[in-house]
Amino acid sequence: MTVFSRQPKAIVVGGSLGGLFAANLLSRDGWDVEVFERVPEALAGRGAGIVTHPELFEALAAAGVQVDDSIGVRVQSRLTLSQDGSVLSQREMPQMLTAWGKMYQVLRAAFHLGCYRPGGSVVSVESEPGRAVVTLDDGSTHSADLVIAADGFRSALRERLLPDVQLQYAGYIAWRGLVDEMALSESTRDALFEKFGFCLPPHEQILGYPVAGQDNSTQPGERRYNFVWYRATSEDIDLPNLLTDASGKRWSGGIPPTLIRPDVLADMEEAALTLLAPQFGEVVTKAAQPLFQPIFDLEVPRMAFDRVALLGDAAFVARPHCGMGVTKAAGDAMALVKALRAHDTVPAALEGYSAERVQVGAAIVQHARHLGAYMQAQLKDETDRQMAERYRTPEAVMRETAVSTRF
Numbered sequence: 001m002t003v004f005s006r007q008p009k010a011i012v013v014g015g016s017l018g019g020l021f022a023a024n025l026l027s028r029d030g031w032d033v034e035v036f037e038r039v040p041e042a043l044a045g046r047g048a049g050i051v052t053h054p055e056l057f058e059a060l061a062a063a064g065v066q067v068d069d070s071i072g073v074r075v076q077s078r079l080t081l082s083q084d085g086s087v088l089s090q091r092e093m094p095q096m097l098t099a100w101g102k103m104y105q106v107l108r109a110a111f112h113l114g115c116y117r118p119g120g121s122v123v124s125v126e127s128e129p130g131r132a133v134v135t136l137d138d139g140s141t142h143s144a145d146l147v148i149a150a151d152g153f154r155s156a157l158r159e160r161l162l163p164d165v166q167l168q169y170a171g172y173i174a175w176r177g178l179v180d181e182m183a184l185s186e187s188t189r190d191a192l193f194e195k196f197g198f199c200l201p202p203h204e205q206i207l208g209y210p211v212a213g214q215d216n217s218t219q220p221g222e223r224r225y226n227f228v229w230y231r232a233t234s235e236d237i238d239l240p241n242l243l244t245d246a247s248g249k250r251w252s253g254g255i256p257p258t259l260i261r262p263d264v265l266a267d268m269e270e271a272a273l274t275l276l277a278p279q280f281g282e283v284v285t286k287a288a289q290p291l292f293q294p295i296f297d298l299e300v301p302r303m304a305f306d307r308v309a310l311l312g313d314a315a316f317v318a319r320p321h322c323g324m325g326v327t328k329a330a331g332d333a334m335a336l337v338k339a340l341r342a343h344d345t346v347p348a349a350l351e352g353y354s355a356e357r358v359q360v361g362a363a364i365v366q367h368a369r370h371l372g373a374y375m376q377a378q379l380k381d382e383t384d385r386q387m388a389e390r391y392r393t394p395e396a397v398m399r400e401t402a403v404s405t406r407f
Contacts, residue, residue, distance in 0.1 A: 018312030018329030036120030049226030051323030072098030177287030316361030323402030
C-alpha cells in the first residue's frame with residue numbers, strides 16, 4: 001500500500017464522467033482530490049445516451065452512487081426494422097440504458113468530499129521529485145502526489161506526453177440526437193420504446209433506445225429516444241464540407257451543433273426519410289438539436305508517466321459500437337485505486353495500473369473496430385464491402401452491439 005506521512009493529494013484534469021469516477025473513488029479511499037474542468041459552466045446538459053454494463057454498476061456502487069431503477073430506462077428486447085418499417089428480427093436481451101446527463105448528475109452529487117473547479121484550464125503537468133505540478137492558463141501552479149489526465153479523446157495532456165500518438169479517422173461519422181417521447185407518433189412509440197432498435201439499410205446503420213428525459217426523468221411519457229446513425233463520409237471531401245459553418249470557418253475538432261449549416265441538416269433529414277425505416281425517419285427528423293461526430297480510434301503504448309496517469313478516452317479512444325466508453329473509464333478508475341493500494345509508491349502503482357489497463361484498452365479498441373468494419377468498408381472497393389456484408393446480419397448486429405464483454 002502506498003504510504004504517506006500526510007493525507008495524499010490528487011489532481012484530476014477533466015471533470016466529465018471519467019474524471020468524476022476517479023475523483024469519487026480516490027476521495028473514498030482517503031485522498032484529498034481537486035478536479036479542474038476547463039469549461040466554466042456546468043456540464044450537466046451535455047451528451048446523449050449511454051449503454052450500461054455490470055462493470056459500470058460496480059464502479060457506480062464503489063463511487064457511492066445508489067444504483068436503482070431511477071438510473072436509467074430498462075428495455076427487454078432488441079429488434080431490427082426493415083426499410084419499410086416491418087420487423088426483420090428480434091430477440092430478448094434485457095438491458096439498462098441511461099443518459100450522459102443522468103450519469104453526470106449522480107457522480108457530481110456523490111463528489112462532496114473534494115473540490116470541483118470549473119473554468120480551470122490546465123496547460124501543463126510536470127513530474128518533479130516527490131510530486132507533480134499542474135500549471136493553469138492563469139499562471140497559477142498546483143502540486144499533488146498524483147495527477148490524472150481525464151481530459152477526453154482530444155486530451156491536451158496526452159498530446160504533450162505522447163506527441164506521436166494521433167487520432168485515426170475511421171471513414172464514417174455518427175449523427176446523434178434526442179427526441180422527446182411524446183413528440184413521436186403513437187405508432188413509432190409502440191414500435192421503438194421499451195426496445196433497443198436497429199435498422200440496416202445498404203451502406204448505413206442506425207440504432208436507438210430510450211433514455212431519461214427532461215430533469216433526468218425515467219417516467220413513461222417523460223423519457224427521450226436516443227439515436228446513433230452511422231454514415232460513410234470521405235475524409236478528403238465530405239467531412240471538411242460537413243465541418244464548415246455558414247461563415248466558411250472549418251471546425252476541424254468538431255463543429256458545434258448550433259453551427260451545422262441548414263443545408264447539411266436538410267440533406268441529412270431527406271436521407272433519413274428516404275433510407276431508414278419510417279419509425280427511425282421520424283425520430284431523426286424530430287430531434288431538437290442533432291449533431292454529428294467523426295468516428296476515430298486511438299491507442300497508447302502506456303498510461304503512466306511517473307506521477308501522471310492517463311484515464312478513459314485520454315488513453316484509448318474506441319469507436320462507439322461496443323458502448324464501452326464510460327464503462328472503460330470507470331474500469332480505469334477502479335484499477336487505479338486498486339493499484340495505489342497494492343504498491344509502495346505512486347510511480348510503481350501507476351506502472352502496475354498501466355500494465356493492466358493498456359491490455360484492456362487495446363482489446364476494447366480492437367473489438368470496436370471489428371464491430372465497425374462494415375461501415376469502414378463502405379469507402380473501399382466492392383470486394384471489401386462484400387466481405388464486410390457477410391458479418392452484418394440483423395442477428396449478428398443485435399447479438400454483438402453494445403454488449404457487456406469483460407476484457
